[in-house]
Amino acid sequence: MSFIATVYPVGRPAAMLTMRGDGPWDDGLVVDADGFKGWNGGVSSHRDVTMRQNRRGAHPVRSYGDPREVRANGFANAATHEDLGSLEERFSLLGGDDVTTVMFRVEEMGRTRWAIGYVDQAVFVPDGTIPSAQFSLQLWFENALKFGEVRTTAAATSATSVNYGNTTASLVHTITGANAGGYTLTSGGKTFTTTQPLVAGIPHTVDMETGDLIVAGVTISGKTTTADLWGVPGGGTVTTTITGGTAKVASTVKDTYS
């Protein structure tokens, strides 16, 4: 099994650990042949079913994907016991109290996909006689989505975003320019209008995954009159336009895969 997986606490890339699926066998973390589970393929799903009374079947209801769980088991090998100790401390950091989320990235089959998740378990058991150990890392992701490239359009009154993934990608718009009366974003018959003043040098962020309008790190409430949201379909494009003074929009999208 040929792959390279890296993991590090978000914001601390210097603490990165690398796990390999095919050696080298004498240094670092090597995943067992059948020790990498949950990353590839879809996840199971859930639905709340209401059965039809005195009729066959149930009322139609779509299902929703479950969170993704990933497990990597294998061996840690080092040249010396001191090197193994250093590796153990970096590994155990992942399960520490001061690590909230981790970046997990996998290169395999000619592609690189990543997601941000949580550490459920980080077990590291030294052999004791030779500088080797067994490890097990279990990660939890709030949904099944994985991501590829991240692209941001140039700031303009019209921004076209492309998603090379296979499922709808969320958009994050960065608004610059100035207009005392706010601005309106539109796309495909949908509208997002805010009356929050846009001040030169203080950009706004409109996160279309949460619906939040954020200015200088503060979520602004009560200033949005219409709050339609939109994303970019898998393999598709979406154009967002902006009106309002000198306002310009730059749209950021992540290639998104289910």
Next chain:
Amino acid sequence: MWSFMLHDLITGAPICPLELDSNQMGRRINDTDTGRSSFTIPSRMSRAQLLSTTQPRSRVLVKRWNGVPRYAHVIKTRTWDERTQSVGLVHEDLRGAITTRRTTFGSNGYSGNLDINNGLVITDTALVSVPALLFWAGSEGPTPNYDLPVYLPEGKLTNALAHSLALPGTYTKTWWDYDGKIVDTAMREVQDLDGGPDVFYEPRYDANGWLQWLMRIGDLSGATADFNMTAAKRKFFDGTWEENDGNAANVLYAFGNGSERGKKVKTAQTSPTLPAAERIVPYGDEESDSILQSHANADLAVWKNPTVQWNGSTFAEVGIRAGGTVRLYHKDHPVHADGWTSLVLLGDSSDLTNQIPLSLQTIGAPG
């Protein structure tokens, strides 16, 4: 994350932090909230310290999110469970624990047999100014143990400050000492009038970490939180909605003093577009026609529409002030109209998780 601190009620001084094994406490505008907690006695805490720091009526349990007070309850009951070796606490907010146990007698107290009648006299005052005057009467007495760290935005709530801030209006009332009126009872009478103000005691810290309550009166809608219900990652969940006509009425009668044909009655009604539903509200020995009409008008305003109750949960980090506005955005929803729906946050409650169940109501509906 949540943390807990015990404070002294009279001074607001911090006493010690506390790690709880369980906790449930909330807050409600215009109302009271009772909660429960339990904890294992820390090894550093002696018996004397335990009994002192958790003294009912004297101590306040403050629940803080990232160090900022969110809830403050006065300890009412403490228990010891031999089986689990844990201490249990029952606690209630300031309104329930204190204003229901203070009279309107004020600084001179009351012992009867006075040569002249004594009372709390309110004359030609705006309704919004009355709660502070009422609360003051309950926070001063003949001895220092009536004092409370309750503040108005302009400073500590005192007789002088409350009177200096009182706005002129049409409300006139005397609560005579011989009537033995409880502050909370009088407060509710004022709040139930047409135009009666909302009241909420909001816990906060001063610069030294001492507990204060900011007495917010009148329009509490100064903060807004938006939730977009069409978002993939929304911060409002487990939502429910209920429209209940059970208590609605479009013809209101306020019954006052008197008997049979002499009984005072004032009526208020809306235009008869819906089938008639009548409601009679007794106001005891009330003799004032204008006050009865005010009650009838207020009751009609409250009850003319069905009660619309919303519930849902958000995360503690969102942090919405009690009485603030919560807006929900819907699009192509099977029940709710497209666009924003504005609601008022009546209150919320929390346990040791970061999920906060909210109690919401359509703005203008019965509170």
